[in-house]
Amino acid sequence: MSELKYHKASNASEAASMISGTEDGKFLAGGQTLLPTMKAKLAAPSDLVDVSGASDMIGISISGNTVSIGAMTTHADVAGNPELNAVCPSICALAGNIGDPAVRHRGTIGGSVANNDPAADYPAALLALGATITTNNRDISADDFFVGMFETALEDGEIITKVSFDAPEKGAYAKFPNPASRYAMVGVFAAKSSGGARVAVTGAGSDGVFRQSDMEAALDGSWSPDSVSDVSVSADNLLSDIHGDAAYRANLVKVMAARAVANA
Amino acid sequence: MTEISMVVNGKSVKADVADNTLLVDYIRESLRLTGTHVGCDTSQCGACVVHVDGKAVKSCTMLAASAQGSDVTTIEGLANGDLHPMQAAFKENHGLQCGFCTPGMIMSATDMVARYNASGKELTEEAIRDELEGNICRCTGYHNIVKAIADGASKMTNA
Ligand SMILES: Cc1cc2nc3c(=O)[nH]c(=O)nc-3n(C[C@H](O)[C@H](O)[C@H](O)COP(=O)(O)OP(=O)(O)OC[C@H]3O[C@@H](n4cnc5c(N)ncnc54)[C@H](O)[C@@H]3O)c2cc1C
Ligand code: FES
Numbered sequence A: 001m002s003e004l005k006y007h008k009a010s011n012a013s014e015a016a017s018m019i020s021g022t023e024d025g026k027f028l029a030g031g032q033t034l035l036p037t038m039k040a041k042l043a044a045p046s047d048l049v050d051v052s053g054a055s056d057m058i059g060i061s062i063s064g065n066t067v068s069i070g071a072m073t074t075h076a077d078v079a080g081n082p083e084l085n086a087v088c089p090s091i092c093a094l095a096g097n098i099g100d101p102a103v104r105h106r107g108t109i110g111g112s113v114a115n116n117d118p119a120a121d122y123p124a125a126l127l128a129l130g131a132t133i134t135t136n137n138r139d140i141s142a143d144d145f146f147v148g149m150f151e152t153a154l155e156d157g158e159i160i161t162k163v164s165f166d167a168p169e170k171g172a173y174a175k176f177p178n179p180a181s182r183y184a185m186v187g188v189f190a191a192k193s194s195g196g197a198r199v200a201v202t203g204a205g206s207d208g209v210f211r212q213s214d215m216e217a218a219l220d221g222s223w224s225p226d227s228v229s230d231v232s233v234s235a236d237n238l239l240s241d242i243h244g245d246a247a248y249r250a251n252l253v254k255v256m257a258a259r260a261v262a263n264a
Numbered sequence B: 001m002t003e004i005s006m007v008v009n010g011k012s013v014k015a016d017v018a019d020n021t022l023l024v025d026y027i028r029e030s031l032r033l034t035g036t037h038v039g040c041d042t043s044q045c046g047a048c049v050v051h052v053d054g055k056a057v058k059s060c061t062m063l064a065a066s067a068q069g070s071d072v073t074t075i076e077g078l079a080n081g082d083l084h085p086m087q088a089a090f091k092e093n094h095g096l097q098c099g100f101c102t103p104g105m106i107m108s109a110t111d112m113v114a115r116y117n118a119s120g121k122e123l124t125e126e127a128i129r130d131e132l133e134g135n136i137c138r139c140t141g142y143h144n145i146v147k148a149i150a151d152g153a154s155k156m157t158n159a
Protein backbone atom coordinates (compact mmCIF):
# COMPACT_ATOMS: atom_id res chain seq x y z
CA MET A 1 0.00 0.00 0.00
CA SER A 2 1.47 3.37 -0.93
CA GLU A 3 2.23 6.09 1.59
CA LEU A 4 -0.60 8.22 2.83
CA LYS A 5 -1.59 10.67 5.50
CA TYR A 6 -4.25 9.51 7.97
CA HIS A 7 -6.83 11.83 9.53
CA LYS A 8 -9.56 10.89 11.96
CA ALA A 9 -12.80 12.90 11.83
CA SER A 10 -15.12 13.05 14.80
CA ASN A 11 -18.09 14.37 12.81
CA ALA A 12 -19.28 14.97 9.24
CA SER A 13 -18.41 18.64 8.97
CA GLU A 14 -14.92 18.05 10.32
CA ALA A 15 -14.51 15.28 7.72
CA ALA A 16 -15.61 17.58 4.91
CA SER A 17 -13.14 20.28 5.90
CA MET A 18 -10.33 17.74 6.37
CA ILE A 19 -10.78 16.33 2.88
CA SER A 20 -10.96 19.75 1.24
CA GLY A 21 -7.35 20.40 2.27
CA THR A 22 -5.99 17.23 0.66
CA GLU A 23 -4.53 16.64 -2.77
CA ASP A 24 -6.30 13.39 -3.60
CA GLY A 25 -7.94 12.35 -0.34
CA LYS A 26 -10.60 9.70 0.14
CA PHE A 27 -12.99 8.95 2.96
CA LEU A 28 -12.29 5.73 4.84
CA ALA A 29 -15.39 4.04 6.26
CA GLY A 30 -15.20 0.34 7.19
CA GLY A 31 -12.35 -0.09 4.73
CA GLN A 32 -13.75 -3.44 3.53
CA THR A 33 -13.62 -2.32 -0.08
CA LEU A 34 -11.17 0.57 -0.04
CA LEU A 35 -8.29 -1.15 1.79
CA PRO A 36 -8.30 -4.28 -0.44
CA THR A 37 -8.45 -1.95 -3.46
CA MET A 38 -5.44 0.00 -2.17
CA LYS A 39 -3.53 -3.20 -1.39
CA ALA A 40 -4.15 -4.31 -4.97
CA LYS A 41 -2.72 -0.94 -6.07
CA LEU A 42 -5.96 -0.01 -7.80
CA ALA A 43 -6.21 3.11 -5.65
CA ALA A 44 -3.51 5.26 -4.06
CA PRO A 45 -5.11 8.19 -2.25
CA SER A 46 -2.78 10.83 -0.82
CA ASP A 47 -4.86 11.03 2.35
CA LEU A 48 -7.47 8.98 4.15
CA VAL A 49 -10.08 10.75 6.24
CA ASP A 50 -11.42 8.10 8.62
CA VAL A 51 -15.14 8.75 9.14
CA SER A 52 -15.95 5.41 10.79
CA GLY A 53 -16.11 7.13 14.18
CA ALA A 54 -18.02 10.27 13.08
CA SER A 55 -20.57 10.38 15.88
CA ASP A 56 -23.29 12.19 13.92
CA MET A 57 -23.16 9.54 11.17
CA ILE A 58 -23.82 6.44 13.28
CA GLY A 59 -27.07 4.88 14.41
CA ILE A 60 -30.62 4.06 13.40
CA SER A 61 -33.69 6.15 14.13
CA ILE A 62 -37.26 5.21 13.42
CA SER A 63 -40.31 7.40 13.66
CA GLY A 64 -43.60 5.85 12.58
CA ASN A 65 -42.55 3.94 9.50
CA THR A 66 -39.83 6.40 8.46
CA VAL A 67 -36.38 4.90 8.87
CA SER A 68 -33.12 6.79 8.94
CA ILE A 69 -29.76 5.00 9.04
CA GLY A 70 -26.51 6.85 9.69
CA ALA A 71 -23.96 6.29 6.93
CA MET A 72 -21.39 4.76 9.30
CA THR A 73 -23.79 2.20 10.74
CA THR A 74 -22.23 -1.22 10.21
CA HIS A 75 -23.91 -4.10 8.40
CA ALA A 76 -23.93 -6.01 11.72
CA ASP A 77 -25.73 -3.18 13.50
CA VAL A 78 -28.37 -2.94 10.75
CA ALA A 79 -28.83 -6.73 10.77
CA GLY A 80 -29.19 -6.91 14.54
CA ASN A 81 -31.42 -3.90 15.26
CA PRO A 82 -34.71 -5.19 16.75
CA GLU A 83 -36.69 -1.94 16.21
CA LEU A 84 -35.69 -1.84 12.55
CA ASN A 85 -36.50 -5.52 12.21
CA ALA A 86 -40.01 -4.78 13.48
CA VAL A 87 -40.75 -2.18 10.76
CA CYS A 88 -38.55 -3.34 7.87
CA PRO A 89 -37.25 -6.90 8.32
CA SER A 90 -36.10 -7.13 4.68
CA ILE A 91 -33.28 -4.62 5.17
CA CYS A 92 -32.05 -6.44 8.30
CA ALA A 93 -32.05 -9.75 6.46
CA LEU A 94 -30.17 -8.19 3.54
CA ALA A 95 -27.50 -6.71 5.83
CA GLY A 96 -27.08 -10.01 7.65
CA ASN A 97 -26.19 -11.73 4.39
CA ILE A 98 -23.46 -9.36 3.22
CA GLY A 99 -20.06 -11.03 3.12
CA ASP A 100 -19.13 -12.70 6.41
CA PRO A 101 -19.32 -11.77 10.12
CA ALA A 102 -15.96 -9.94 10.20
CA VAL A 103 -16.85 -7.91 7.09
CA ARG A 104 -20.21 -7.05 8.67
CA HIS A 105 -18.51 -5.79 11.83
CA ARG A 106 -16.59 -3.14 9.86
CA GLY A 107 -18.43 -2.51 6.58
CA THR A 108 -20.98 0.31 6.52
CA ILE A 109 -24.09 1.21 4.56
CA GLY A 110 -22.57 4.56 3.53
CA GLY A 111 -19.41 2.91 2.22
CA SER A 112 -21.40 0.35 0.27
CA VAL A 113 -23.68 2.95 -1.29
CA ALA A 114 -20.81 5.33 -2.13
CA ASN A 115 -18.91 2.50 -3.76
CA ASN A 116 -21.91 1.35 -5.86
CA ASP A 117 -20.36 -1.99 -6.76
CA PRO A 118 -22.53 -3.50 -9.54
CA ALA A 119 -22.94 -6.63 -7.38
CA ALA A 120 -23.49 -4.96 -4.00
CA ASP A 121 -26.69 -5.58 -2.06
CA TYR A 122 -27.65 -2.24 -0.49
CA PRO A 123 -28.01 -0.32 -3.78
CA ALA A 124 -30.87 -2.67 -4.77
CA ALA A 125 -32.62 -2.06 -1.46
CA LEU A 126 -32.29 1.71 -1.56
CA LEU A 127 -33.47 1.91 -5.17
CA ALA A 128 -36.48 -0.36 -4.53
CA LEU A 129 -37.38 1.49 -1.35
CA GLY A 130 -37.17 4.88 -3.09
CA ALA A 131 -34.67 5.97 -0.45
CA THR A 132 -33.11 9.39 -0.02
CA ILE A 133 -29.35 9.67 0.33
CA THR A 134 -28.39 12.68 2.42
CA THR A 135 -24.96 14.28 2.10
CA ASN A 136 -23.27 17.22 3.80
CA ASN A 137 -24.76 19.38 0.98
CA ARG A 138 -28.09 17.97 -0.20
CA ASP A 139 -30.65 15.20 -0.43
CA ILE A 140 -30.39 12.91 -3.45
CA SER A 141 -33.08 10.42 -4.45
CA ALA A 142 -31.85 6.87 -5.05
CA ASP A 143 -33.17 7.16 -8.63
CA ASP A 144 -30.68 9.99 -9.24
CA PHE A 145 -27.88 8.72 -7.01
CA PHE A 146 -26.84 5.43 -8.67
CA VAL A 147 -25.40 6.64 -11.97
CA GLY A 148 -23.50 3.63 -13.33
CA MET A 149 -21.01 0.92 -12.48
CA PHE A 150 -19.03 2.21 -9.44
CA GLU A 151 -20.44 5.66 -10.28
CA THR A 152 -22.70 7.84 -8.17
CA ALA A 153 -23.98 11.41 -8.16
CA LEU A 154 -21.50 12.32 -5.38
CA GLU A 155 -19.23 15.30 -6.09
CA ASP A 156 -15.58 15.33 -5.02
CA GLY A 157 -15.35 15.73 -1.28
CA GLU A 158 -19.09 15.24 -0.76
CA ILE A 159 -19.89 12.96 2.15
CA ILE A 160 -22.92 10.74 2.71
CA THR A 161 -24.25 11.29 6.21
CA LYS A 162 -27.38 9.10 6.22
CA VAL A 163 -29.95 7.27 4.15
CA SER A 164 -33.68 7.33 4.83
CA PHE A 165 -36.80 5.67 3.49
CA ASP A 166 -40.35 4.74 4.41
CA ALA A 167 -40.75 1.08 5.30
CA PRO A 168 -42.81 -0.58 2.56
CA GLU A 169 -46.09 -2.42 3.13
CA LYS A 170 -44.30 -5.49 1.82
CA GLY A 171 -40.75 -6.01 0.72
CA ALA A 172 -38.09 -8.68 0.38
CA TYR A 173 -34.68 -9.25 -1.12
CA ALA A 174 -33.67 -12.47 -2.85
CA LYS A 175 -30.02 -13.02 -3.69
CA PHE A 176 -28.29 -15.72 -5.68
CA PRO A 177 -24.80 -15.48 -4.20
CA ASN A 178 -21.73 -16.29 -6.19
CA PRO A 179 -20.64 -19.49 -4.41
CA ALA A 180 -17.07 -18.22 -3.96
CA SER A 181 -17.33 -14.50 -3.28
CA ARG A 182 -20.87 -14.33 -1.86
CA TYR A 183 -21.50 -11.15 -3.81
CA ALA A 184 -24.75 -11.26 -5.77
CA MET A 185 -24.72 -13.03 -9.15
CA VAL A 186 -28.18 -11.51 -9.20
CA GLY A 187 -30.11 -9.93 -6.36
CA VAL A 188 -33.64 -8.54 -6.60
CA PHE A 189 -35.37 -6.30 -4.08
CA ALA A 190 -39.14 -6.05 -4.55
CA ALA A 191 -41.17 -3.55 -2.54
CA LYS A 192 -44.86 -2.63 -2.42
CA SER A 193 -45.87 0.79 -1.12
CA SER A 194 -48.81 3.14 -1.51
CA GLY A 195 -47.01 4.67 -4.51
CA GLY A 196 -46.88 1.28 -6.26
CA ALA A 197 -44.44 -1.58 -6.71
CA ARG A 198 -40.71 -1.05 -7.21
CA VAL A 199 -38.30 -3.75 -8.32
CA ALA A 200 -34.53 -3.19 -8.31
CA VAL A 201 -31.91 -5.56 -9.66
CA THR A 202 -28.24 -5.80 -8.66
CA GLY A 203 -25.47 -8.06 -9.93
CA ALA A 204 -26.85 -8.20 -13.45
CA GLY A 205 -26.72 -4.80 -15.10
CA SER A 206 -23.69 -3.69 -17.09
CA ASP A 207 -24.45 -0.17 -15.82
CA GLY A 208 -24.93 -1.30 -12.23
CA VAL A 209 -28.16 -1.47 -10.26
CA PHE A 210 -31.39 -0.79 -12.24
CA ARG A 211 -35.18 -0.85 -11.94
CA GLN A 212 -37.16 -3.51 -13.80
CA SER A 213 -40.16 -1.45 -14.91
CA ASP A 214 -41.99 -4.28 -16.73
CA MET A 215 -42.06 -6.23 -13.48
CA GLU A 216 -43.20 -3.15 -11.57
CA ALA A 217 -46.14 -2.75 -13.95
CA ALA A 218 -47.00 -6.44 -13.67
CA LEU A 219 -46.93 -6.26 -9.86
CA ASP A 220 -49.11 -3.15 -9.88
CA GLY A 221 -51.63 -5.29 -11.77
CA SER A 222 -51.33 -8.18 -9.34
CA TRP A 223 -48.77 -8.67 -6.56
CA SER A 224 -47.82 -12.32 -7.01
CA PRO A 225 -44.75 -14.36 -7.97
CA ASP A 226 -46.50 -15.47 -11.17
CA SER A 227 -46.84 -11.86 -12.32
CA VAL A 228 -43.07 -11.43 -12.46
CA SER A 229 -42.42 -14.93 -13.83
CA ASP A 230 -44.58 -14.04 -16.84
CA VAL A 231 -42.50 -10.95 -17.67
CA SER A 232 -39.93 -11.51 -20.41
CA VAL A 233 -36.47 -10.28 -19.41
CA SER A 234 -34.08 -9.31 -22.16
CA ALA A 235 -30.40 -10.19 -21.89
CA ASP A 236 -29.41 -6.89 -23.55
CA ASN A 237 -27.24 -4.75 -21.29
CA LEU A 238 -26.77 -7.56 -18.78
CA LEU A 239 -23.34 -8.66 -17.58
CA SER A 240 -21.55 -11.65 -19.05
CA ASP A 241 -18.51 -12.99 -17.25
CA ILE A 242 -16.85 -16.26 -16.27
CA HIS A 243 -19.52 -16.79 -13.61
CA GLY A 244 -22.49 -16.61 -15.95
CA ASP A 245 -23.52 -15.15 -19.28
CA ALA A 246 -26.20 -12.51 -19.87
CA ALA A 247 -28.91 -15.05 -20.77
CA TYR A 248 -28.25 -16.96 -17.54
CA ARG A 249 -28.46 -13.75 -15.55
CA ALA A 250 -31.67 -12.73 -17.36
CA ASN A 251 -33.25 -15.97 -16.20
CA LEU A 252 -31.91 -15.48 -12.66
CA VAL A 253 -33.54 -12.04 -12.55
CA LYS A 254 -36.93 -13.71 -13.02
CA VAL A 255 -36.25 -16.44 -10.50
CA MET A 256 -34.95 -14.05 -7.84
CA ALA A 257 -37.80 -11.59 -8.47
CA ALA A 258 -40.38 -14.36 -8.00
CA ARG A 259 -38.68 -15.46 -4.77
CA ALA A 260 -38.55 -11.90 -3.48
CA VAL A 261 -42.25 -11.36 -4.16
CA ALA A 262 -43.12 -14.71 -2.58
CA ASN A 263 -41.13 -13.87 0.57
CA ALA A 264 -42.35 -10.30 0.92
CA MET B 1 3.65 8.90 11.22
CA THR B 2 0.78 8.68 13.68
CA GLU B 3 1.04 7.97 17.37
CA ILE B 4 -1.30 5.17 18.40
CA SER B 5 -2.15 3.66 21.74
CA MET B 6 -4.40 0.72 22.48
CA VAL B 7 -4.80 -2.19 24.85
CA VAL B 8 -3.67 -5.52 23.40
CA ASN B 9 -4.40 -8.67 25.40
CA GLY B 10 -4.86 -6.56 28.52
CA LYS B 11 -1.61 -4.62 28.17
CA SER B 12 -1.40 -0.94 27.20
CA VAL B 13 0.81 -0.41 24.16
CA LYS B 14 1.89 2.73 22.35
CA ALA B 15 3.83 3.32 19.15
CA ASP B 16 4.59 5.68 16.31
CA VAL B 17 3.51 3.94 13.09
CA ALA B 18 3.51 4.86 9.42
CA ASP B 19 -0.03 5.96 8.51
CA ASN B 20 -0.50 3.08 6.06
CA THR B 21 0.34 0.38 8.65
CA LEU B 22 -2.23 -2.40 8.77
CA LEU B 23 -3.37 -3.60 12.17
CA VAL B 24 -2.05 -7.10 11.40
CA ASP B 25 1.41 -5.75 10.63
CA TYR B 26 1.47 -3.76 13.84
CA ILE B 27 0.45 -6.87 15.79
CA ARG B 28 2.94 -9.21 14.11
CA GLU B 29 5.93 -6.97 13.33
CA SER B 30 5.91 -4.45 16.18
CA LEU B 31 4.29 -6.37 19.00
CA ARG B 32 5.77 -9.69 17.82
CA LEU B 33 2.49 -11.49 18.40
CA THR B 34 2.83 -13.87 15.48
CA GLY B 35 -0.14 -16.09 16.32
CA THR B 36 -2.27 -13.86 14.10
CA HIS B 37 -1.60 -15.11 10.58
CA VAL B 38 -1.76 -13.63 7.10
CA GLY B 39 -3.19 -16.17 4.67
CA CYS B 40 -4.49 -14.25 1.70
CA ASP B 41 -3.95 -10.57 2.44
CA THR B 42 -7.04 -9.96 0.27
CA SER B 43 -9.74 -10.05 2.99
CA GLN B 44 -10.98 -13.53 2.11
CA CYS B 45 -9.45 -16.18 4.38
CA GLY B 46 -9.91 -15.05 7.98
CA ALA B 47 -6.49 -16.27 9.22
CA CYS B 48 -5.92 -12.73 10.54
CA VAL B 49 -9.12 -12.42 12.62
CA VAL B 50 -8.70 -10.66 15.97
CA HIS B 51 -11.23 -9.00 18.26
CA VAL B 52 -11.42 -5.21 18.31
CA ASP B 53 -13.64 -3.94 21.11
CA GLY B 54 -15.11 -7.42 21.39
CA LYS B 55 -15.90 -7.89 17.69
CA ALA B 56 -14.20 -10.20 15.20
CA VAL B 57 -12.49 -8.25 12.42
CA LYS B 58 -9.97 -9.07 9.71
CA SER B 59 -6.82 -7.33 10.92
CA CYS B 60 -5.41 -7.32 7.38
CA THR B 61 -8.33 -5.06 6.42
CA MET B 62 -8.05 -2.39 9.09
CA LEU B 63 -5.46 0.32 9.63
CA ALA B 64 -3.58 0.27 12.92
CA ALA B 65 -4.48 3.96 13.25
CA SER B 66 -8.19 3.10 13.09
CA ALA B 67 -7.73 0.91 16.19
CA GLN B 68 -6.56 3.92 18.23
CA GLY B 69 -8.00 3.66 21.75
CA SER B 70 -9.41 0.17 21.17
CA ASP B 71 -9.24 -2.99 23.18
CA VAL B 72 -7.69 -5.70 21.00
CA THR B 73 -7.56 -9.43 21.71
CA THR B 74 -5.41 -11.81 19.69
CA ILE B 75 -5.12 -15.59 19.93
CA GLU B 76 -2.31 -15.11 22.48
CA GLY B 77 -4.75 -13.32 24.77
CA LEU B 78 -7.28 -16.15 25.06
CA ALA B 79 -5.48 -18.73 27.21
CA ASN B 80 -5.28 -17.94 30.84
CA GLY B 81 -2.71 -20.45 32.13
CA ASP B 82 -4.77 -23.32 30.76
CA LEU B 83 -6.03 -23.46 27.21
CA HIS B 84 -9.22 -21.49 26.56
CA PRO B 85 -12.19 -23.93 26.32
CA MET B 86 -12.41 -23.28 22.56
CA GLN B 87 -8.70 -24.05 22.12
CA ALA B 88 -9.15 -27.26 24.16
CA ALA B 89 -12.13 -28.22 21.99
CA PHE B 90 -10.10 -27.78 18.78
CA LYS B 91 -7.38 -29.99 20.24
CA GLU B 92 -9.76 -32.70 21.43
CA ASN B 93 -11.86 -32.77 18.24
CA HIS B 94 -8.90 -32.70 15.82
CA GLY B 95 -10.14 -29.33 14.55
CA LEU B 96 -6.80 -28.64 12.90
CA GLN B 97 -4.19 -30.22 10.71
CA CYS B 98 -1.45 -27.78 9.70
CA GLY B 99 -2.87 -25.19 12.09
CA PHE B 100 -2.41 -22.19 9.84
CA CYS B 101 -6.08 -21.19 9.84
CA THR B 102 -6.62 -22.14 13.48
CA PRO B 103 -5.99 -18.80 15.25
CA GLY B 104 -8.51 -17.11 12.96
CA MET B 105 -10.96 -20.01 13.31
CA ILE B 106 -10.78 -19.80 17.10
CA MET B 107 -11.16 -16.02 17.19
CA SER B 108 -14.20 -16.28 14.87
CA ALA B 109 -15.54 -19.15 16.98
CA THR B 110 -15.36 -17.30 20.30
CA ASP B 111 -16.94 -14.26 18.63
CA MET B 112 -19.88 -16.26 17.25
CA VAL B 113 -20.47 -17.99 20.60
CA ALA B 114 -20.50 -14.63 22.39
CA ARG B 115 -22.96 -13.16 19.87
CA TYR B 116 -25.31 -16.14 19.90
CA ASN B 117 -25.27 -16.27 23.71
CA ALA B 118 -25.98 -12.55 23.94
CA SER B 119 -28.95 -12.75 21.57
CA GLY B 120 -30.28 -16.01 23.00
CA LYS B 121 -30.17 -17.72 19.60
CA GLU B 122 -29.16 -21.35 19.28
CA LEU B 123 -25.80 -21.99 17.62
CA THR B 124 -26.83 -24.94 15.46
CA GLU B 125 -24.49 -26.85 13.18
CA GLU B 126 -26.01 -25.00 10.22
CA ALA B 127 -25.41 -21.67 11.94
CA ILE B 128 -21.77 -22.56 12.66
CA ARG B 129 -21.20 -23.42 8.99
CA ASP B 130 -22.83 -20.18 7.91
CA GLU B 131 -20.82 -18.14 10.44
CA LEU B 132 -17.58 -19.64 9.07
CA GLU B 133 -18.21 -18.02 5.69
CA GLY B 134 -15.13 -15.80 6.08
CA ASN B 135 -12.70 -18.43 7.39
CA ILE B 136 -10.99 -20.72 4.92
CA CYS B 137 -9.20 -23.96 5.81
CA ARG B 138 -7.25 -25.79 3.11
CA CYS B 139 -6.69 -28.94 5.18
CA THR B 140 -9.50 -30.26 7.30
CA GLY B 141 -12.63 -30.22 5.16
CA TYR B 142 -14.29 -28.30 8.00
CA HIS B 143 -16.21 -31.19 9.64
CA ASN B 144 -13.96 -31.35 12.70
CA ILE B 145 -13.81 -27.57 12.94
CA VAL B 146 -17.61 -27.47 13.11
CA LYS B 147 -17.58 -30.26 15.73
CA ALA B 148 -14.89 -28.43 17.72
CA ILE B 149 -16.86 -25.18 17.72
CA ALA B 150 -20.05 -26.90 18.87
CA ASP B 151 -18.08 -28.60 21.67
CA GLY B 152 -16.20 -25.39 22.54
CA ALA B 153 -19.49 -23.50 22.66
CA SER B 154 -20.93 -25.86 25.25
CA LYS B 155 -17.64 -25.82 27.20
CA MET B 156 -17.69 -21.99 27.19
CA THR B 157 -21.30 -21.85 28.32
CA ASN B 158 -20.72 -24.36 31.12
CA ALA B 159 -17.32 -22.95 32.14
C1 LIG C 1 -14.83 -10.73 1.82
C2 LIG C 1 -15.82 -9.66 1.48
C3 LIG C 1 -17.10 -10.00 1.09
C4 LIG C 1 -18.04 -9.02 0.77
N1 LIG C 1 -19.29 -9.42 0.39
C5 LIG C 1 -20.20 -8.47 0.06
C6 LIG C 1 -21.53 -8.85 -0.32
O1 LIG C 1 -21.91 -10.03 -0.32
N2 LIG C 1 -22.41 -7.86 -0.65
C7 LIG C 1 -22.06 -6.54 -0.61
O2 LIG C 1 -22.90 -5.69 -0.90
N3 LIG C 1 -20.83 -6.15 -0.24
C8 LIG C 1 -19.90 -7.08 0.10
N4 LIG C 1 -18.63 -6.68 0.47
C9 LIG C 1 -18.33 -5.23 0.52
C10 LIG C 1 -18.69 -4.66 1.88
O3 LIG C 1 -20.09 -4.60 2.03
C11 LIG C 1 -18.09 -3.28 2.12
O4 LIG C 1 -18.23 -3.06 3.49
C12 LIG C 1 -18.74 -2.12 1.39
O5 LIG C 1 -18.82 -2.32 0.02
C13 LIG C 1 -17.95 -0.85 1.59
O6 LIG C 1 -18.23 -0.32 2.84
P1 LIG C 1 -17.09 0.19 3.78
O7 LIG C 1 -17.78 0.83 4.93
O8 LIG C 1 -16.18 -0.91 4.09
O9 LIG C 1 -16.43 1.34 2.90
P2 LIG C 1 -14.91 1.69 2.48
O10 LIG C 1 -14.26 0.49 1.91
O11 LIG C 1 -14.22 2.34 3.63
O12 LIG C 1 -15.18 2.77 1.37
C14 LIG C 1 -15.72 2.43 0.09
C15 LIG C 1 -15.76 3.68 -0.78
O13 LIG C 1 -16.77 4.57 -0.35
C16 LIG C 1 -16.23 5.84 -0.03
N5 LIG C 1 -16.97 6.30 1.15
C17 LIG C 1 -17.06 5.63 2.33
N6 LIG C 1 -17.88 6.28 3.18
C18 LIG C 1 -18.32 7.39 2.52
C19 LIG C 1 -19.22 8.44 2.87
N7 LIG C 1 -19.81 8.49 4.06
N8 LIG C 1 -19.45 9.41 1.95
C20 LIG C 1 -18.86 9.36 0.74
N9 LIG C 1 -18.01 8.39 0.35
C21 LIG C 1 -17.74 7.41 1.23
C22 LIG C 1 -14.76 5.60 0.20
O14 LIG C 1 -14.00 6.74 -0.06
C23 LIG C 1 -14.48 4.48 -0.79
O15 LIG C 1 -14.29 4.99 -2.07
C24 LIG C 1 -17.68 -7.64 0.82
C25 LIG C 1 -16.39 -7.28 1.23
C26 LIG C 1 -15.45 -8.26 1.55
C27 LIG C 1 -14.08 -7.87 1.98
S1 FES D 1 -5.11 -12.53 5.72
FE1 FES D 1 -6.77 -11.28 6.34
S2 FES D 1 -8.46 -12.28 5.47
FE2 FES D 1 -6.79 -13.49 4.72
Ligand code: FES
Pocket (backbone or CB within 6 Å): B095, B096, B097, B098, B099, B100, B101, B102, B136, B137, B138, B139, B140
Ligand atom coordinates in the same frame (compact mmCIF):
# COMPACT_ATOMS: atom_id res chain seq x y z
S1 FES E 1 -5.63 -26.72 9.36
FE1 FES E 1 -4.41 -26.23 7.66
S2 FES E 1 -5.46 -24.51 6.85
FE2 FES E 1 -6.82 -25.20 8.35
